[in-house]
Amino acid sequence: MTAASLTIDALDAHVPVGTWTIDPAHSSIGFFVRHLMGKVRGTFEEFTGHMGIAEQPTDCSTTATISMSSVNTANRMRDDDLRSANFFDVDQHPDMTFESTGFTVHDGGLELPGRLTIRGITRDVAMEVEFLGLDETGLQGEQRIGISATTTIRRSDYGVGAAAG
Template sequence: MADNNSSLTDSPTATATSTAALPIAPGDWALDPLHSAVNFTIRHLGIAKVRGRFSEVDAALYVGETPADVRVTATISLASIDTGNADRDAHTRSADLLDVERRPTMVFRSTGVSGSDEDWSLVGELTIGDVTRPVTLDVEFGGVVDVPMDGSRHAGFEATGEIRRSDFGLDFGGGMLGDVVKIQLDMEFVEPREPQGQAG
């Protein structure tokens, strides 16, 4: 899991943030992996779309008192790619394409957040292998609900954006695969509980 203890202001790429009130409580929110997904779409031959997902993701959300204190990190296993075709997935993992032996993960680290109400913008850095590039995600806040079964409180987010494969040295399949990869993340996080043994 990527380190999420560094402050946004420590990064040279940190961006200005909104002063809007945050819609969720401060603390370390844990990912609910059963209700989260990392999906992508890429063009094939310029005429059709191939859709897929990465099934193994570890993410964390730290919420401070202001948007300037928010930190988001995510580590995704590239070997967990699933496009619905086992042969295609095996080839994609190989040295011909993703080369997951050399590039086992892609890691996102936020550097800034801005917005209000339901619409937010998350700026960060995406690292694939030894290449790091800036990425901006449009984030829709889905709200917060209490789960009656265990009393936990969950928050939902949908994040969308796109990257260019060539920016990360993944320019294989020219003419067959598009350069632009569209990303959709549906993420659900669980609110931190009150520390045990402390009175209110």
């Protein structure tokens, strides 16, 4: 018996239909920003999310919630500043959220359009998605899918930092 799957011919991908939960132990949410003459890299350590896979790409959905207080750039003073009203204002806006509806096949690849909310400001974004594979590697033999999604935003669009003023 074959279960229903999302088939994306352009990627030669067949992903079983169902709800997939982001596994924090095997996932990461990272970023980099230009600062002075270089790039500062960081991560968000606390996040949750789900991806609903349907038979048609346009019927799929994704949600993610990221705790802004979990920012980590390996510099405590900088992280405290990022949590402050100068940047993320985590007391007023504790979470960043992403919500999508559907995938689109774009130039032979996958795109995940959605709404990103930071500091209470919501903007449309499109994430480029890379399907990394399907495997049964869980401790109980459960299936796992690997997906990477990236996008570029301007922090000023979300009122983040002095440049946003």
